[in-house]
Amino acid sequence: MQYDDKIPIYYQIKNFIYREIIVGNLKLGEQLPAVRQLAVDLTVNVNTIQRALSELIAEKVIESKRGKGNFVTEDETKIDDLRRRLIDEYLSDAYNNLHQLNVSDQEIIEYLNQYIEDRRKKKS
Amino acid sequence: MQYDDKIPIYYQIKNFIYREIIVGNLKLGEQLPAVRQLAVDLTVNVNTIQRALSELIAEKVIESKRGKGNFVTEDETKIDDLRRRLIDEYLSDAYNNLHQLNVSDQEIIEYLNQYIEDRRKKKS
DNA sequence: TATATTGTAATAGTAAAGTATGACACCGAG
DNA sequence: CTCGGTGTCATACTTTACTATTACAATATA
Numbered sequence: 001m002q003y004d005d006k007i008p009i010y011y012q013i014k015n016f017i018y019r020e021i022i023v024g025n026l027k028l029g030e031q032l033p034a035v036r037q038l039a040v041d042l043t044v045n046v047n048t049i050q051r052a053l054s055e056l057i058a059e060k061v062i063e064s065k066r067g068k069g070n071f072v073t074e075d076e077t078k079i080d081d082l083r084r085r086l087i088d089e090y091l092s093d094a095y096n097n098l099h100q101l102n103v104s105d106q107e108i109i110e111y112l113n114q115y116i117e118d119r120r121k122k123k124s
Numbered sequence: 125m126q127y128d129d130k131i132p133i134y135y136q137i138k139n140f141i142y143r144e145i146i147v148g149n150l151k152l153g154e155q156l157p158a159v160r161q162l163a164v165d166l167t168v169n170v171n172t173i174q175r176a177l178s179e180l181i182a183e184k185v186i187e188s189k190r191g192k193g194n195f196v197t198e199d200e201t202k203i204d205d206l207r208r209r210l211i212d213e214y215l216s217d218a219y220n221n222l223h224q225l226n227v228s229d230q231e232i233i234e235y236l237n238q239y240i241e242d243r244r245k246k247k248s
Numbered sequence: 249t250a251t252a253t254t255g256t257a258a259t260a261g262t263a264a265a266g267t268a269t270g271a272c273a274c275c276g277a278g
Numbered sequence: 279c280t281c282g283g284t285g286t287c288a289t290a291c292t293t294t295a296c297t298a299t300t301a302c303a304a305t306a307t308a
Contacts, residue, residue, distance in 0.1 A: 134296085
């Protein structure tokens with residue numbers, strides 16, 4: 001995993017775990033890799049993993065069981081809501097950024113369609 | 125101006141100045157407010173302004189004239205390219221983020237249309 | 249020429265993020 | 279009960295961003 005040096009690593013890891021859950025690489029109730037293992041996998045310090053996890057635990061997306069491990073919540077609704085929230089966040093970020101450049105609603109849609117089409121052509 | 129505490133302030137200011145130019149609040153060749161004034165306006169330290177400006181100067185978006193002031197480049201093409209680059213960046217960020225949540229191309233377009241429509245209704 | 253205004257630079261201090269390391273607490277299996 | 283794996287916590291150190299402050303350099307103008 002490569003990190004954006006403009007955003008705190010712990011925050012990027014938090015979002016990475018969100019994705020893993022939403023995409024299903026981590027199932028509901030499933031145990032996460034041990035923190036020391038995650039630290040190795042994600043090439044950061046255990047404390048940085050802990051920093052990300054502590055926020056996820058506070059949000060009850062992850063449940064921590066001392067001596068056993070960290071587990072994804074069983075609450076499906078919570079994850080569905082999370083997915084919705086992230087999608088909305090990404091959309092509004094893009095919308096706001098583009099609008100601040102004086103790109104109209106109409107143009108935003110056009111540009112996006114064009115972007116996706118260009119991407120298809122390049123077959124990336 | 126309010127800052128996102130997840131992103132360096134100097135970087136947000138740099139992007140703010142990009143926008144001011146692209147939107148036309150700062151015309152080609154126009155003189156920027158003095159660095160000390162910018163610091164007051166943007167409620168940060170002069171050094172932070174300088175940090176943002178030094179990058180813009182390195183990119184030749186801003187030209188610095190010691191003793192006179194900082195000026196927007198006269199190079200219209202440069203600004204057009206910049207606008208294009210930012211738009212593309214915002215689109216690809218959104219696209220990548222959404223794709224990573226397993227949202228398909230089709231759904232991305234649908235969600236965006238829905239987002240914009242919802243926004244219109246709320247009349248915000 | 250003197251003064252105000254502009255950009256530039258250096259120093260020092262604070263805070264947050266990240267690393268390295270070691271210690272402690274809990275749990276389950278042998 | 280002991281041991282290995284788990285999460286948790288604390289301390290110390292480094293780096294980056296930011297602030298505060300001071301000083302210096304170039305320009306325009308009165």
